[in-house]
Amino acid sequence: MTEDQLVAAIRAIVEESSRQVPGPRPIALGIGDDAAAWQPSRSHLSVITTDALIDGVHFFGERMSARNIGYRSMAANMSDIAAMGARPVLATVALGVAPAAQEAWLLELYEGMQGVARGHGARIAGGDITRAPATMLSITVVGEVRRAHLRRRDAGRANDVVAVTGPLGASRAGLELLRNEGIQVAQDMRERALRAFETPQARVREGRWLAASVNVRAMMDCSDGLAADLGRLARASGCGALIEHVPVDDAAQAVAGAAGADARAYALNGGEDFELIVTIKPRAFAHLARRFEQRFGRTLLPVGVLEKNEGLRIREASGTRPLLAAGWDHLA
Amino acid sequence: MTEDQLVAAIRAIVEESSRQVPGPRPIALGIGDDAAAWQPSRSHLSVITTDALIDGVHFFGERMSARNIGYRSMAANMSDIAAMGARPVLATVALGVAPAAQEAWLLELYEGMQGVARGHGARIAGGDITRAPATMLSITVVGEVRRAHLRRRDAGRANDVVAVTGPLGASRAGLELLRNEGIQVAQDMRERALRAFETPQARVREGRWLAASVNVRAMMDCSDGLAADLGRLARASGCGALIEHVPVDDAAQAVAGAAGADARAYALNGGEDFELIVTIKPRAFAHLARRFEQRFGRTLLPVGVLEKNEGLRIREASGTRPLLAAGWDHLA
Numbered sequence A, B: 001m002t003e004d005q006l007v008a009a010i011r012a013i014v015e016e017s018s019r020q021v022p023g024p025r026p027i028a029l030g031i032g033d034d035a036a037a038w039q040p041s042r043s044h045l046s047v048i049t050t051d052a053l054i055d056g057v058h059f060f061g062e063r064m065s066a067r068n069i070g071y072r073s074m075a076a077n078m079s080d081i082a083a084m085g086a087r088p089v090l091a092t093v094a095l096g097v098a099p100a101a102q103e104a105w106l107l108e109l110y111e112g113m114q115g116v117a118r119g120h121g122a123r124i125a126g127g128d129i130t131r132a133p134a135t136m137l138s139i140t141v142v143g144e145v146r147r148a149h150l151r152r153r154d155a156g157r158a159n160d161v162v163a164v165t166g167p168l169g170a171s172r173a174g175l176e177l178l179r180n181e182g183i184q185v186a187q188d189m190r191e192r193a194l195r196a197f198e199t200p201q202a203r204v205r206e207g208r209w210l211a212a213s214v215n216v217r218a219m220m221d222c223s224d225g226l227a228a229d230l231g232r233l234a235r236a237s238g239c240g241a242l243i244e245h246v247p248v249d250d251a252a253q254a255v256a257g258a259a260g261a262d263a264r265a266y267a268l269n270g271g272e273d274f275e276l277i278v279t280i281k282p283r284a285f286a287h288l289a290r291r292f293e294q295r296f297g298r299t300l301l302p303v304g305v306l307e308k309n310e311g312l313r314i315r316e317a318s319g320t321r322p323l324l325a326a327g328w329d330h331l332a
Helices: A003-016 A066-083 A103-119 A170-179 A187-198 A204-211 A226-236 A250-259 A263-270 A282-296 B003-016 B066-083 B103-119 B170-179 B187-198 B204-211 B226-236 B250-259 B263-270 B282-296
Strands: A027-029 A036-038 A044-054 A087-097 A123-131 A136-146 A161-164 A216-221 A240-243 A276-280 A301-307 A311-316 A319-322 B027-029 B036-038 B044-054 B087-097 B123-131 B136-146 B161-164 B216-221 B240-243 B276-280 B301-307 B311-316 B319-322
Touching: A003 A103, A003 A123, A036 A087, A036 A123, A044 A066, A044 B087, A044 B136, A066 A087, A066 A103, A066 A136, A066 A187, A066 A204, A066 A216, A066 A276, A087 A103, A087 A204, A087 B044, A087 B136, A103 A123, A136 B044, A136 B087, A136 B136, A161 A282, A170 A187, A170 A250, A170 A263, A187 A250, A204 A216, A204 A276, A204 A282, A216 A226, A226 A240, A226 A263, A226 A276, A226 A301, A226 A311, A250 A263, A276 A282, A282 A301, B003 B103, B003 B123, B036 B087, B036 B123, B044 B066, B066 B087, B066 B103, B066 B136, B066 B187, B066 B204, B066 B216, B066 B276, B087 B103, B087 B204, B103 B123, B161 B282, B170 B187, B170 B250, B170 B263, B187 B250, B204 B216, B204 B276, B204 B282, B216 B226, B226 B240, B226 B263, B226 B276, B226 B301, B226 B311, B250 B263, B276 B282, B282 B301
Parallel strands: A044 B123, A087 A123, A123 B044, A240 A311, B087 B123, B240 B311
Antiparallel strands: A027 A036, A036 B044, A044 A136, A044 B036, A087 A136, A161 A276, A161 A301, A216 A276, A240 A301, A311 A319, B027 B036, B044 B136, B087 B136, B161 B276, B161 B301, B216 B276, B240 B301, B311 B319
16 A cells, blocks of 8 residues: 555545534545644634654553554543643644554554544544654644633642542553453453553543533643642642542552552552543532532542642551652653 | 653743744643643634654654754644645644653754744644654644635646746755765755755745735645655646656756766655645746745746646656656655
C-alpha cells in the first residue's frame, strides 16, 4: 500500500462512521488537504491539547490490540479536553509507523481512535503518516467551551473540597496484569482492571456538567496519579493539599492483593485512570455531590482539602505525613 | 531536570519572546494546564495541520543544530497553513526525547521552533514531552482564514495556469551536501542550499495574499516535490497537468552539477522546498504575476497548465511524455 492509498483507507474509516455524528460544528474540510478547516463557535473559546504515545513507553504493541491502543490514546486526549470543561470538536493524528507494522493493524488503530472520537461527538479531521523506528502516535484534540465554563488547574483556593469523579488505581492494576501473566485474580476483577487500562473512559459529560457549576473552582484530569496531579493542581493554585481518603478501585484492591503490592500506591502513583480532580467551594460540596450522583449514577468521591500551606500531605491512622508528589515523570 | 522543570524552562522560552507578538488572537491560557485555550475570530474559519518528524527520517540530529531542526519542523507546518491561505495563530508540540538527548539541546530546539512561530505572529501554546527510542517531534498548528479566502487543493480547473512562488530543488541540494561532504561547490551556492534545507521559509504572507485573489483557484504547498504534489492537486481537482517549465533553483543546479546528478530531478522529486503551488484563471495570470512581483520582489513562476485528461505529463525537447508522480512516499 502506498501512502496515498493508506490515507484513502483511513479517510474511509473516519468519514464513513462520522456521517451519523450530529456535531454542532461541521467540518468544512477534512482529511486530504494541507490542513483541515472548521467553523468555530462564535460564543466559545477553543481549547487544544496534544499527547504523544510511544510503543514500549505508553502502550505495548505486542500485548494490546491495535483497536485498544487507538482507543486508549484518543481517550487520554479527550480526558484533557474534559478537564477544561470543554466538548471535543475534532482530532488530528500524527502516526509514525514502525517497519514491521501491517496495514490491517494501522486501520484497526484508526478504528479504535475513531470509535472514541465519535462517541464524544468529535471527528478525526486530519493528520500525518510517516515511517519511524518505533510506532508512535501523537494526537491533538480541539474542543470548545463557553468562556465562563473554562476550568483551569490554578483556580483552587485553600479550604476547597478536593474530589474525584471515580475510584483510582484500576488502570495501573490492568497494566500489572499485562506485565505479569502469573497474577491470579477473580475473572470479573481481571476484566475490570484490563478494561480500565485498555479502554479508559474520558469523563467528558461529567467535566462539562461540573464546569457549568460556579461552585467548581479548579479541574484537571488524573493522568499521572493522584499524588502527582493533585500536587500540580495545588501548586498551580498557590496552595497545598491534604489527602484524607484515597478512593481505591475494587479491581486495584484485588490485583494489588494478588500481586503482593499496595493498592493505595496504585491509586496515588499509578496514573492513567482519567478521572477528573475537582476543587469545590466547601459549603457547596454536599449538594453538588448529590446532584452529580442523580445525574450520572456514580459518586463524586471526596479526597481531601486544599490547604493554605504549600506541600502535599496524607492522613494516616497515626496522623498526617508529607507525601512526595512522585507519580509519573515522563522523562524519568 | 525533571519533566516539570523542563516544562517550566520551555515555558520561559515560549512566553518571554512572545510578549512582543501583536497577535490578534490572545491566548487565553498557554502552557501548563490540561489544554491551551484561545478565542477564535468570529468571522473566520479555523484550520489545523499536523506533521510528524522523526530523527533519521526527516532530519539528522547529528548533522544539524537543534535550533535548525526546530526551525525546519515548525516551518513545514507553517507552510501547510500558508497553503490554505490562512494565518497561523498557535502551535502545539509533542516531543519524544531520545535517551541521549541533552537539556540544552531540547531548549535550543524550542528556541528554533519559537523563532519561526513568532516570525509568523503565532505562539507555541502547549504540548507534551515524553521518552522515546528516537527523537521525534509532532507539531500541530492552528490558523484562521476568512471563509472566502480558504484555498483547497481540489478547486483547480482544466486550463488553469500552474505557478509556484519560487524556484525548486535547493532543499534537496542542501540535503545532498549534508549527506556527502565531498561535494565541491561555490561557497554562496553551498550556503544557499544549506539554508534552503535547514531554515526553509514558509510562504505565509504570499499564501494569504494569493488566497485573497478570486483568480487563484487551488493552492497547496510543495513539500514532496513538484511531481508528487502537482499530481495530487490535479487528481484532487479531477484534472491532469502538463509541466512545461521546471523552475530549478541556482543552488540545485550547482550542487547537482557537482554531484553528477540531475538538477531537474531535485526540483521534481526532491521535496521540502515549501514553495506554494497555485492554479490561476488563465487570463488573470499575467496581471497577478506582475502584482505579486511588485508586492514581494520575487517572481511567481509559471510551471504549466491543468489539463482535462487525468495524468501528469512533462514537456521535453522531443515532445511531451508521461511523468510518474514519484516524489516522496513517506512510507516507502
